[in-house]
Amino acid sequence: MHLVMISCTPRAVKASNTAKILEKFREGYESVGNTTETYYLAERKSWEQIRVAYYENEQVLFALPLFVECIPGIMMEFLESLDYERLAQMQKKHVAFLVQGGFAEASQLRCCEKYLNMLPAYLNAEHMGTLIKGDMFSVSIMEGDARKKMIAPFVQMGKLYAEEGHFDKEKVSEFAKPEYFSKRIILLSGLFSPLRKLVMQGMAKKLGCKGSLMAKPYQRYVN
Amino acid sequence: MRYLILSTLAKEDEEVQGVLKELKEQGVQISYINTNEKQISGCIGCNTCWLRTPGVCAINDDYEQILIRMLQADRVILITETKLGFISYKMKNVVDRILPLATMNLRFKDGQMRHYPRYKKKLEMALVYKGQADNVFLTEWMERVCINLSFTSLGAFDMERKGDLYHALGYDQLHAESC
Numbered sequence: 001m002h003l004v005m006i007s008c009t010p011r012a013v014k015a016s017n018t019a020k021i022l023e024k025f026r027e028g029y030e031s032v033g034n035t036t037e038t039y040y041l042a043e044r045k046s047w048e049q050i051r052v053a054y055y056e057n058e059q060v061l062f063a064l065p066l067f068v069e070c071i072p073g074i075m076m077e078f079l080e081s082l083d084y085e086r087l088a089q090m091q092k093k094h095v096a097f098l099v100q101g102g103f104a105e106a107s108q109l110r111c112c113e114k115y116l117n118m119l120p121a122y123l124n125a126e127h128m129g130t131l132i133k134g135d136m137f138s139v140s141i142m143e144g145d146a147r148k149k150m151i152a153p154f155v156q157m158g159k160l161y162a163e164e165g166h167f168d169k170e171k172v173s174e175f176a177k178p179e180y181f182s183k184r185i186i187l188l189s190g191l192f193s194p195l196r197k198l199v200m201q202g203m204a205k206k207l208g209c210k211g212s213l214m215a216k217p218y219q220r221y222v223n
Numbered sequence: 224m225r226y227l228i229l230s231t232l233a234k235e236d237e238e239v240q241g242v243l244k245e246l247k248e249q250g251v252q253i254s255y256i257n258t259n260e261k262q263i264s265g266c267i268g269c270n271t272c273w274l275r276t277p278g279v280c281a282i283n284d285d286y287e288q289i290l291i292r293m294l295q296a297d298r299v300i301l302i303t304e305t306k307l308g309f310i311s312y313k314m315k316n317v318v319d320r321i322l323p324l325a326t327m328n329l330r331f332k333d334g335q336m337r338h339y340p341r342y343k344k345k346l347e348m349a350l351v352y353k354g355q356a357d358n359v360f361l362t363e364w365m366e367r368v369c370i371n372l373s374f375t376s377l378g379a380f381d382m383e384r385k386g387d388l389y390h391a392l393g394y395d396q397l398h399a400e401s402c
Contacts, residue, residue: 067266073315200328223297
């Protein structure tokens with residue numbers, strides 16, 4: 001099988017969490033004798049090439065970060081640019097999605113998942129499932145083994161997708177856990193909140209932040 | 224009551240003009256922005272507005288005016304066309320750029336992790352769309368958007384049923400006239 005993978009994040013490839021995750025997924029998918037080609041919407045000059053790859057291939061995976069509860073604007077823009085008359089005349093494609101988000105709970109990605117359940121019908125495509133995973137905010141901030149550990153599980157999911165031809169609902173649900181955090185963890189998190197804020201402020205300082213993360217630069221306009 | 228009305232539809236769209244006129248007749252203050260006349264890029268996901276220059280977007284375009292007017296408003300009405308069962312990319316770009324209003328710090332609220340809002344600001348938001356869409360989904364999406372920003376969603380409304388919008392806004396006379 002040959003899979004076209006389209007990374008639908010606007011973030012530059014080098015700094016992209018989605019691209020790093022997709023790379024692991026590719027490893028797994030190809031480990032059982034399959035082939036892939038990967039495209040990045042962030043590279044706008046290649047959009048025509050991506051459209052051609054989309055029209056000419058049967059198997060497509062869209063990988064995306066959660067952007068304000070749904071797909072990013074750049075992905076919507078790309079999808080709007082497809083030729084729907086042409087797609088209507090073509091054989092139905094097999095389309096799957098991989099969504100990663102910053103919030104750790106799978107429940108935070110469910111609204112986007114609902115849209116992705118509807119989207120293939122608009123694309124004249126068959127939906128092969130959606131893989132979701134939260135807690136991916138720091139993939140690009142982490143380095144070395146910490147990053148490897150975070151994204152290594154996507155190798156297995158790529159392999160599974162290759163073997164089964166779709167994302168199995170039960171396996172995907174297991175992979176996406178936790179759906180919610182337990183009351184105990186929520187309570188503990190509250191206790192550690194000041195420490196977490198300090199860690200976050202420290203991280204920001206390393207990135208060149210000179211003020212508070214809670215700064216209010218437009219406060220004078222607030223009514 | 225101060226309204227910010229953001230539309231991605233053509234400037235001369237009669238239905239948008241109708242909404243503006245009818246709301247003005249209610250004596251409210253309206254700030255209207257047609258996004259086609261503005262330079263608004265999509266969010267590039269750089270996290271600068273959270274981590275490097277908190278509250279300030281790295282992209283230097285016309286979006287800053289929108290952010291400021293949101294902070295000045297009591298209610299924001301987003302008007303757009305639907306595409307593929309969702310809002311158009313033009314409006315999604317507008318919504319994606321709202322992140323400077325949230326901060327990087329997180330807390331649990333109602334059992335889920337949320338961003339701390341950057342400003343103490345009460346804002347109500349509604350979505351009005353033209354075209355086909357699943358209203359239940361768009362209503363849920365709007366609700367989720369607002370929860371994460373500590374705003375209140377007034378709902379998602381098909382332009383063809385704008386009476387429902389007026390009802391949600393509390394203008395029952397307009398609601399009656401539109402039904």
